[in-house]
């Protein structure tokens with residue numbers, strides 16, 4: 294689809310000016326930017342709150358009785374769309390300060406029918422988790438999103454929700470958005486094996502299972518992020534997790550709990566920290582500190598991989614909050630070498646392969662990243678988009694089935710213009726590459742960065758990044 298047509302479906306977006314003030318932009322205007330070879334990056338930064346935890350805090354707060362106070366919420370577009378949807382479903386959702394929010398929920402199965410379609414913009418997580426939550430209330434709601442989200446698979450969510458008694462109507466090819474979901478009057482608990490490792494599928498089933506009597510069980514062959522399970526427990530539900538096979542898990546939720554509102558402190562997002570982290574590794578002489586980064590072991594695959602590549606990443610101030618551990622990381626410019634990344638590591642770093650590919654391009658030797666089929670169904674086809682981002686900047690890269698192979702030469706020629714395909718992580722990865730490439734790297738549109746990391750450009754500038 295031509296870009297202009299894709300953009301026509303997107304609503305106006307909230308984004309930030311260079312100074313960090315919030316402004317409303319017209320989504321039909323792409324905002325290009327280029328990154329230049331920069332001097333050593335220095336300083337301390339706290340990237341915004343974790344996106345996965347932020348969505349879940351709003352959704353569980355909306356399903357709980359009483360007050361949920363959230364501090365450190367990510368105020369990116371994806372999460373703001375979830376906040377709007379929870380309001381439309383009857384919860385009281387208020388911003389009480391800078392990244393401070395308060396939710397008064399309606400109780401499990403207590404959602405009211407929304408008067409307008411729920412528009413999740415660019416966000417798979419917000420949309421798919423909300424579908425699960427709505428499937429357990431006897432209401433009808435329409436789900437929609439921008440052109441990127443409309444192109445992403447939804448049968449993976451609809452299939453288990455229909456087994457639980459929900460009814461879904463979509464006139465789009467493959468059951469995609471927009472779709473209308475009728476929640477189940479008497480939801481059934483199920484045992485469900487996820488067809489691919491996906492926290493979004495697992496969470497949708499568990500959230501629908503809240504309204505079902507008895508035990509809802511999800512079995513995943515490879516463990517995906519467990520924030521829903523941890524937060525459900527924090528809000529008073531009974532969730533039992535057991536190992537399943539070599540890398541999997543079996544998760545059982547006891548239905549019809551009374552969820553009670555609870556305080557949530559959102560740690561900094563490791564998937565956002567990945568960008569300044571890789572930037573500091575590839576810009577020679579850099580020395581930065583990233584604070585409060587969540588270190589849930591199901592999210593730390595990138596750090597393990599970068600360390601195998603020879604990265605200097607030191608952890609300190611390790612602590613935990615509301616079931617989620619966090620730490621500070623000192624990251625110094627490092628000589629990296631190519632490595633092989635095994636497929637079973639993919640769920641713990643699924644959103645980080647794009648920026649890992651950038652690190653691999655600056656490494657010496659070949660990096661092979663295996664088992665990346667899920668990258669094809671994200672905001673863009675990230676396997677193709679990552680290969681294109683590298684190729685247009687003179688890096689030798691190959692896609693072999695589900696594997697991405699990057700030939701690292703210790704330096705990147707640069708000079709290319711990268712197509713972002715409505716994908717925030719392509720835009721940020723390309724800009725990171727430009728900070729150390731021989732010639733500037735340009736991206737055609739930075740607008741979608743506001744979905745997950747609205748402060749990316751000003752924060753990177755404060756560390757010494759040169760954008761222009």
Ligand SMILES: O=C(O)C1=C[C@@H](OP(=O)(O)O)[C@@H](O)[C@H](O)C1
Nearest residue numbers: 345418490491492493494643644
């Ligand atoms: O549950 C979540 O918060 C997420 C799960 C992942 O998606 P999948 O469940 O599709 O792997 C990830 O890519 C996404 O950014 C956030």
Ligand SMILES: C=C(OP(=O)(O)O)C(=O)O
Nearest residue numbers: 415416417418419644671
């Ligand atoms: C895949 C992502 O998010 P979502 O699925 O929520 O759109 C992401 O943030 O990289």
